[in-house]
Amino acid sequence: MKKATLSPYILWSSLFIIVPLLLVVYYSVTIETPEGIELSLENFKKFFEPIYLKVLWRSIILALISTVICLILGYPAALILAGKSFKRSNTLIMLFMLPMWMNFLLRTYAWLTLLEKNGLVNMIFQAIGLQPLNILYTETAVILGMVYNFLPFMVLPIYSVVSKIDRSIIEAAEDLGANSLIVFLRIILPLSIPGVVSGITMVFMPAVTTFVISRLLGGGQFMLIGNLIEQQFLFVGDWGFGSAISVVMILVILVSIGFMSRFENEEQGGRLW
Amino acid sequence: MLVILAVVVAGFYVFRDNRETIYVFNWGDYIDESVISRFEKETGIKVVYDVFSTNEDMYVKIQAGGSSYDVAFPSDYMIKRMIDEDMLEKINFDNVPNYKYVDERFKDLDFDPNNEYSVPYFWGTVGILYNTAMVDEEVDSWDILWDKKYEKQILMLDSQRDSIGVALLKLGYSLNTKDIAQLEEAGELLKQQKPLVLAYVVDEVKDKMVAGEAALAVVWSGDAVQGMAENENLAYAIPKSGTNMWVDSMVIPKGAKNKEGAEKFINFMLSTEIAYLNTKHVMYSTPHTEAKKMLDEWILNNPAAYPSDEALENTETFQALGDVLREYDRIWTEVKAR
Amino acid sequence: MVMNFLKRFYVYILFVFLYAPIVVLMVLSFNNSRLRGSWDGFTLRWYIELFQDRQILTSLYYTIAVAVLSSAIATIIGTAAAIGIHNLHGFKKNLIMNVTYIPVLNPDIVTGVALMILFIFLRLRLGFLTMLLAHITFNIPYVILSVLPKLKQLNNNLYEAALDLGATPWYALQKVIIPQIMPGILTGFLFAFTLSIDDFVISFFTTGSGVSNLSITVFSMARRGVNPKINALSTLMFLTVLILLIIVNLRMSKDKNGKGGGNGKNKEISLGARDSSGGGGGLLRI
Numbered sequence: 001m002k003k004a005t006l007s008p009y010i011l012w013s014s015l016f017i018i019v020p021l022l023l024v025v026y027y028s029v030t031i032e033t034p035e036g037i038e039l040s041l042e043n044f045k046k047f048f049e050p051i052y053l054k055v056l057w058r059s060i061i062l063a064l065i066s067t068v069i070c071l072i073l074g075y076p077a078a079l080i081l082a083g084k085s086f087k088r089s090n091t092l093i094m095l096f097m098l099p100m101w102m103n104f105l106l107r108t109y110a111w112l113t114l115l116e117k118n119g120l121v122n123m124i125f126q127a128i129g130l131q132p133l134n135i136l137y138t139e140t141a142v143i144l145g146m147v148y149n150f151l152p153f154m155v156l157p158i159y160s161v162v163s164k165i166d167r168s169i170i171e172a173a174e175d176l177g178a179n180s181l182i183v184f185l186r187i188i189l190p191l192s193i194p195g196v197v198s199g200i201t202m203v204f205m206p207a208v209t210t211f212v213i214s215r216l217l218g219g220g221q222f223m224l225i226g227n228l229i230e231q232q233f234l235f236v237g238d239w240g241f242g243s244a245i246s247v248v249m250i251l252v253i254l255v256s257i258g259f260m261s262r263f264e265n266e267e268q269g270g271r272l273w
Numbered sequence: 274m275l276v277i278l279a280v281v282v283a284g285f286y287v288f289r290d291n292r293e294t295i296y297v298f299n300w301g302d303y304i305d306e307s308v309i310s311r312f313e314k315e316t317g318i319k320v321v322y323d324v325f326s327t328n329e330d331m332y333v334k335i336q337a338g339g340s341s342y343d344v345a346f347p348s349d350y351m352i353k354r355m356i357d358e359d360m361l362e363k364i365n366f367d368n369v370p371n372y373k374y375v376d377e378r379f380k381d382l383d384f385d386p387n388n389e390y391s392v393p394y395f396w397g398t399v400g401i402l403y404n405t406a407m408v409d410e411e412v413d414s415w416d417i418l419w420d421k422k423y424e425k426q427i428l429m430l431d432s433q434r435d436s437i438g439v440a441l442l443k444l445g446y447s448l449n450t451k452d453i454a455q456l457e458e459a460g461e462l463l464k465q466q467k468p469l470v471l472a473y474v475v476d477e478v479k480d481k482m483v484a485g486e487a488a489l490a491v492v493w494s495g496d497a498v499q500g501m502a503e504n505e506n507l508a509y510a511i512p513k514s515g516t517n518m519w520v521d522s523m524v525i526p527k528g529a530k531n532k533e534g535a536e537k538f539i540n541f542m543l544s545t546e547i548a549y550l551n552t553k554h555v556m557y558s559t560p561h562t563e564a565k566k567m568l569d570e571w572i573l574n575n576p577a578a579y580p581s582d583e584a585l586e587n588t589e590t591f592q593a594l595g596d597v598l599r600e601y602d603r604i605w606t607e608v609k610a611r
Numbered sequence: 612m613v614m615n616f617l618k619r620f621y622v623y624i625l626f627v628f629l630y631a632p633i634v635v636l637m638v639l640s641f642n643n644s645r646l647r648g649s650w651d652g653f654t655l656r657w658y659i660e661l662f663q664d665r666q667i668l669t670s671l672y673y674t675i676a677v678a679v680l681s682s683a684i685a686t687i688i689g690t691a692a693a694i695g696i697h698n699l700h701g702f703k704k705n706l707i708m709n710v711t712y713i714p715v716l717n718p719d720i721v722t723g724v725a726l727m728i729l730f731i732f733l734r735l736r737l738g739f740l741t742m743l744l745a746h747i748t749f750n751i752p753y754v755i756l757s758v759l760p761k762l763k764q765l766n767n768n769l770y771e772a773a774l775d776l777g778a779t780p781w782y783a784l785q786k787v788i789i790p791q792i793m794p795g796i797l798t799g800f801l802f803a804f805t806l807s808i809d810d811f812v813i814s815f816f817t818t819g820s821g822v823s824n825l826s827i828t829v830f831s832m833a834r835r836g837v838n839p840k841i842n843a844l845s846t847l848m849f850l851t852v853l854i855l856l857i858i859v860n861l862r863m864s865k866d867k868n869g870k871g872g873g874n875g876k877n878k879e880i881s882l883g884a885r886d887s888s889g890g891g892g893g894l895l896r897i
Contacts, residue, residue, distance in 0.1 A: 021713070021717075054611075109845075211720060338731055
């Protein structure tokens, strides 16, 4: 009886999870020739041409930069929110999350209006006598969009780990004469690592795969790997090449997750699930 | 939760009625929207309306087969390609009596010599829309798009055929060249230009130019006319060395589920009043003889909308390219990926 | 003291960064001028136009319809699956859990194109149905992952006792197991619902034939340039979310059952955090 409840899901996941992935793999390793469909690594070979490797490289670099900025901005924020500075830090965390509830497209669109040459940011800059900042349709705008959209993904996991640290450990350390730097380095930092790891993964993954932010804020100039996939499927119609890039993207994600979770296991050992 | 479910089910009945339906696939912002509801009211046929932004985009969606459309609006060279690949239905012109209003100039064109598959909708040119407050020299050559003075003030079309076409024209080659070396040269030119380009856009171009966000943009003429109507600083130029002239036509893709409904729609679009409404709204050049007569003076006299014959003398239409298209795909991807 | 001030200041600066764009959109939604540079008087014009825009209204309908249907169906399939998975052991369990993690870990764009290929392969017309199927597919794992922890906390003896007392397995399931895992089921449902409402990428690839959800409509409008109607839409959506959160929060603090604390999204994100970090472990277990 209890096992029977599983069968709809098995059916569903085979059809809608396994089969589509197999189809992607199938398209990535075949090419159409006049004589019919042939097994070939042509599509992958094409991806390793310099021009496409550059796209992959650019995606990874932009995602990494955004992740680092999110970490630099988010880590102190998470510590402060988890600390004693605010009385109602639950409400504050809620306020932190609130923008996340807004539609992702709308949040990105907001920056589109702000960053225009005659947009509000430039008007304020000019009003206070600063040089106008023309960053719409540059890599800076893309990074800004990523940081804005994904910052809460960094803050929240760190916050939830740090806020669970037993205060008595910190007090004990202080009683034993540790100053706040030592407390931070020896207690808070190591204990916050699992949160940092989650945060990095949660920012890096959507950042490296996005095609919307680069499309709207990059003006079609900064092709990322996501845009390349979109273009192959929707504009060029080359499913084989598109599938091959998808396979590469899955590998990038798996490698980064594997890397991060190993790191986490060494530090912490425990898994959350 | 039950309430929500009830609403959804009720919504199903409201939205998913069993009326006769046609699926229409048009360019973004290329119709007076009120025309759709009028068609629905007058014929009782429901219209499901979907938009695309470039010919390639439209072609891939139709060819992939995920959706089937009853009416689509490709341009000349794409129509030729679709005819060659057996993707279009022959139109039964007995059901399209309003075809008589179409200017003879736009019948039996190269891409559809016996006019069996397509009915012209709008035509136009490709040119440079520029802001006279930012550009004080005369614009009469494609070279200005490579002028370092306008760094980050140039908008290019995110459409491979059009942008590579601009580079070919600058080089003095034919828009329809099949010479790979010439195409490579055009690709190189676009790569050199990239640092000067603010963005590659299609739909945004009007809004950006009207708002004064860029100085120069490669546009289709109708967008230029619309922009000029909203911002008096804007002007449109067709470079002396020539440009592309195009025709967008209505076609019925193979696999259309409601061919008769599609023909009714095409005929409806050609009725004088509707053609006038559409022309007034999108401001592209109409091939409809009667609708054109109803237009205001200012638009009839606007050389961007209705250029003189001599301005058109130097124009070339796109031809289907066959296998060379792959090179276009590759070169354009390389330019954008750079 | 100074330190404390700096800390507060820092957090407030971040809040400005997070909220400024939204506030600007809200203010501009009342601006009479279409151009964004100048304030040209207060107007409700864009709101009126918004409610007359057929495209936006139908996409709103599709968004809600897909969200309700997909999260309801995913909750049923997912809960049933979780109960089944809970009773599995060893290799089989690992295998199914790894499959479950695929849609969670896979980049959305890959899930999207993979499903698009499947639908075209099956000769389904891309549209409402395919978008619904796609949403159910990416929702189910989140339901399973919300229900499983509740099942782990379950006392198995109760179920056995019910059987001993003569209950049929179905009756025992209904009366003993389901009520106890209800909080997990509800979390899963809400989770699925919000994911579905917010989805852009997967919908973008799996829909067609003129059917689009709100995200897709916003995308195509944003590509046409700045449009005050989008500002009005943003304002309404932000206020809806704000009001919903306040209600949820008030209810939470009223029945203070201690666990989780905070609001739904809070839970969602921490759940998300667990997904991605724990997920790797799950995959590596094979």
